[in-house]
Amino acid sequence: MAELLAFDKVVAGYGNAVVLHRLGFTLAEGQSLAVLGRNGVGKTTLLETLMGNTRVTQGTIRWCGEDITRWPAHRRVRTGLGWVPQEREVFPSLTVEENLTVVARPGRWDLQRVYGFFPRLRERRGNYGNQLSGGEQQMLAIGRALMTNPKLLLLDEPMEGLAPIIVQELAASIRRLCEGEGLASIVVEQHPVLALEMTHQAIVLERGTVVHASTSAALAADAALLDGLLGVGMAPPLA
Numbered sequence: 518m519a520e521l522l523a524f525d526k527v528v529a530g531y532g533n534a535v536v537l538h539r540l541g542f543t544l545a546e547g548q549s550l551a552v553l554g555r556n557g558v559g560k561t562t563l564l565e566t567l568m569g570n571t572r573v574t575q576g577t578i579r580w581c582g583e584d585i586t587r588w589p590a591h592r593r594v595r596t597g598l599g600w601v602p603q604e605r606e607v608f609p610s611l612t613v614e615e616n617l618t619v620v621a622r623p624g625r626w627d628l629q630r631v632y633g634f635f636p637r638l639r640e641r642r643g644n645y646g647n648q649l650s651g652g653e654q655q656m657l658a659i660g661r662a663l664m665t666n667p668k669l670l671l672l673d674e675p676m677e678g679l680a681p682i683i684v685q686e687l688a689a690s691i692r693r694l695c696e697g698e699g700l701a702s703i704v705v706e707q708h709p710v711l712a713l714e715m716t717h718q719a720i721v722l723e724r725g726t727v728v729h730a731s732t733s734a735a736l737a738a739d740a741a742l743l744d745g746l747l748g749v750g751m752a753p754p755l756a
């Protein structure tokens with residue numbers, strides 16, 4: 518599989534504060550990656566660095582075979598990075614449909630296809646952004662990213678603050694995007710079990726660097742490793 522994205526020994530941060538320390542990983546076309554780690558280890562900073570919003574002092578970022586390390590943020594946005602920010606950033610005074618069409622770029626994802634994927638958005642198409650539930654806002658944030666026809670979808674804690682039933686629905690949608698549609702994605706998540714179910718590959722960060730990389734299935738199957746890396750409670754032994 519062709520390489521889509523590579524971070525090679527990237528050192529990056531904000532001003533003089535270094536957050537990512539020689540961080541490296543690769544992602545192939547059509548693959549999905551879970552980025553896991555405890556609070557404050559640099560998961561969001563990894564996404565911000567890819568988007569060009571941090572100061573990179575060492576290392577290289579390669580995207581579709583090009584070195585984009587020095588590219589400004591506005592140039593990166595146009596090359597197929599579909600950003601779904603943690604705060605969702607739905608436009609509150611625009612309708613669902615306007616939120617979607619205002620960012621549209623030509624490609625296979627258009628309004629009808631997004632509505633087909635998220636029928637709830639079609640039902641709510643005349644509602645304003647600020648009239649939506651948290652789950653609907655998240656669907657809209659993902660729908661909006663899809664309307665830009667990205668090569669890579671970046672999801673920053675998509676399940677945060679959502680009711681369990683909505684979490685399951687969204688997880689299924691994201692899995693369909695990765696598996697069914699073959700859209701590459703990076704999923705930053707606090708819920709490792711969920712994130713591992715949705716993705717092919719996983720990395721775990723500690724203090725801004727990768728301390729574990731494997732398939733998501735392998736990490737999900739190793740409860741002791743998962744617990745050691747992330748402090749996830751292990752299931753009690755069977756009686």
Ligand SMILES: Nc1ncnc2c1ncn2[C@@H]1O[C@H](COP(=O)(O)OP(=O)(O)OP(=O)(O)O)[C@@H](O)[C@H]1O
Pocket residue numbers: 531534536554555556557558559560561562563
């Ligand atoms: N804009 C910023 N300016 C300065 N420091 C920042 C900024 N954003 C984040 N940091 C710092 O960078 C470090 C990593 O934060 P980051 O948000 O990337 O971690 P995270 O793993 O995503 O954590 P969380 O799960 O809590 O969101 C933290 O120490 C944080 O305080």
